[in-house]
Every structure is written in C-alpha cells, then in structure tokens.
Amino acid sequence: MTSLSADVVVLDIEGTTSEAGFILGDLYDYARPRLDEVLGRDDDTVRTARAAAIAETGLDADATDVEVAEALRGLMASDVKSTPLKSLQGIIWAEGFAAGEIHSQFFEDVPPRLRAWHESGIRLAVYSSGSIASQVPWFRHAPQGDLTPLIEDFFDTISAGPKKEAASYERISAALGVAPERALFLTDHPDEVTAARAAGWQVVALDRAGEPWAGSEFGTETVASFDEIELTR
Known part of the structure; x- marks a missing residue:
C-alpha cells in the first residue's frame, strides 16, 4: 500500500484508468x-x-x-x-x-476509488493526450455509470501542453490553484513521470500487467491498481 497526502489527483487515461488496447x-x-x-x-x-x-x-x-x-x-x-x-x-x-455506437472502458478498481477520493474531499482532474472533446464522453459513458460529476477539470495537449514537458504540469497546477507538491499525477508512462516530478508534483506510476509500459523503470512509487493507493488530504 502506498500512502500519500494530496489535494488534487490528476489522472492519465491510456494504461492508467483504462486499457490501452481498448483505445x-x-x-x-x-x-x-x-x-x-x-x-x-x-x-x-x-x-x-x-x-x-x-x-x-x-x-x-x-x-x-x-x-x-x-x-x-x-x-x-x-x-x-x-x-x-x-x-x-x-x-x-x-x-x-x-449515438451509442461506442462506449468507454475502465479498470474495475478505478471508478470505486475515484468515488471514494471524491467523497473524501480530494479534487480530481484528467490530463490526457486525447482531446478534451473525447475525454468528457469517455468518463460520461463509463460502464460503471457517469463519472463526470467526480471530475473538476480536463486538460489535453492543447490546453496544457505536451505530457513529457514539465511546463505542462506547471500550467495545470496553476490552473487548478494548487501547490505543485500537493498535486498527485497517476500515469503509466516513464517520461510523464519524469516531467511531472520535474515540476514538483508527486507521482505514482501504474504498472498494470499487459499494458504497453508494464515492467518499465519508473523512478517513483509504483502500484498495479488504484486500490494500492491510500490518499488523505
């Protein structure tokens, strides 16, 4: 179990909340x-x-x-x-x-943990390379129910910048009005870990079996499930 204190959790999607293969x-x-x-x-x-x-x-x-x-x-x-x-x-x-022609997919551990964090007063946001126009319906049409009420804000590479650059995370923490050290980024990509840490953020890497970056050297705390993260404010 990884125990941390944060005011805001920012979520990557592909390989973190959802299967890369599905996308x-x-x-x-x-x-x-x-x-x-x-x-x-x-x-x-x-x-x-x-x-x-x-x-x-x-x-x-x-x-x-x-x-x-x-x-x-x-x-x-x-x-x-x-x-x-x-x-x-x-x-x-x-x-x-x-149109109901496509639907999203989330790892089973994700929606319950997001709801628990939200209920405890921890703010949630999303930062993905996918456009905000695709992020919002992805969370709205989750098989486990609409998750958008849990999410305070969405960021993409247009609004925040490239995910492998520290400046992007600085923009996000400024937009959210949170000190960098009180922001936690959850991602499965080693380069994104490096960039967020360079911006002063806390980072936990998701090392999920079968995902593209599984088994990488992340250089930070690593978990296989959101259930392994214990968060307090």
Missing part, C-alpha cells in the same frame, strides 16, 4: 474510416486541425481530404500522439458516444 483497438477502428468525412466539414475546429495536420505530416498545402486522412491513418498506425489527430478523433468519438 488503440475499438476506438481507433471507429475513427479510422470516418476521418475523410470529418475533414470535409465547414467547421473552425476542423479547419484548424486540418491545417496543423498538413504541416505536421509534410503534405502540400492543397492536399485533398483523402490525402490528409490517409496521412493521419499513418500516424494512428504508429500511435503518434498528434494534436490535430487527437482533435479530429475527439469530434468523431464524441459523436459516436452520443
């Missing part, structure tokens, strides 16, 4: 064929993401929607954490959740 499988499969249609929409968010995707992938400025979509599918195949890709995926997934 890289079911959700990616849902988004992949829908990219072409979304890219053709007359929408400011889409236009911004499209332009950023063209710049990021090195396509010509006059690339067609089909060409941009194919380049983005290439990023998906390599699991590149691309901000414009995440923005477009967020639009697709939000619509899929609303």
Whole structure:
C-alpha cells in the first residue's frame, strides 16, 4: 500500500484508468474510416486541425481530404500522439458516444476509488493526450455509470501542453490553484513521470500487467491498481 497526502489527483487515461488496447483497438477502428468525412466539414475546429495536420505530416498545402486522412491513418498506425489527430478523433468519438455506437472502458478498481477520493474531499482532474472533446464522453459513458460529476477539470495537449514537458504540469497546477507538491499525477508512462516530478508534483506510476509500459523503470512509487493507493488530504 502506498500512502500519500494530496489535494488534487490528476489522472492519465491510456494504461492508467483504462486499457490501452481498448483505445488503440475499438476506438481507433471507429475513427479510422470516418476521418475523410470529418475533414470535409465547414467547421473552425476542423479547419484548424486540418491545417496543423498538413504541416505536421509534410503534405502540400492543397492536399485533398483523402490525402490528409490517409496521412493521419499513418500516424494512428504508429500511435503518434498528434494534436490535430487527437482533435479530429475527439469530434468523431464524441459523436459516436452520443449515438451509442461506442462506449468507454475502465479498470474495475478505478471508478470505486475515484468515488471514494471524491467523497473524501480530494479534487480530481484528467490530463490526457486525447482531446478534451473525447475525454468528457469517455468518463460520461463509463460502464460503471457517469463519472463526470467526480471530475473538476480536463486538460489535453492543447490546453496544457505536451505530457513529457514539465511546463505542462506547471500550467495545470496553476490552473487548478494548487501547490505543485500537493498535486498527485497517476500515469503509466516513464517520461510523464519524469516531467511531472520535474515540476514538483508527486507521482505514482501504474504498472498494470499487459499494458504497453508494464515492467518499465519508473523512478517513483509504483502500484498495479488504484486500490494500492491510500490518499488523505
């Protein structure tokens, strides 16, 4: 059991609250064929993401929607954490959740522990490479019930910055109005552990069997389940 005192717990999603394979499988499969249609929409968010995707992938400025979509599918195949890709995926997934065509997945230990921490007065937030537009329905459509009432705020790489940079965690603690040493980040990625610790945060690494970073050298407290974390304020 790892015992800590914190005012705010900030959650990573992939590999931490939820199976990476579910996201890289079911959700990616849902988004992949829908990219072409979304890219053709007359929408400011889409236009911004499209332009950023063209710049990021090195396509010509006059690339067609089909060409941009194919380049983005290439990023998906390599699991590149691309901000414009995440923005477009967020639009697709939000619509899929609303239509009941897709659902989220959480490790069984996560929802009960989140509810217990919330009830004890510990604030909860989310920081994921996935866009906020996809984070919110992910927590709203949990099989264990709507978890969004537990979450105070959501952060992504647009609002906070890259997850492997200490400055991103500094922005989050400032936005939440919490001292860095009173913030706890839960993640499964060694580089994110390093970045959050550099910002003065407490960090616990999730080492869940079968997840992409399982067995890594994390350089911090490590647990296999949220049930192994005892938190007080």
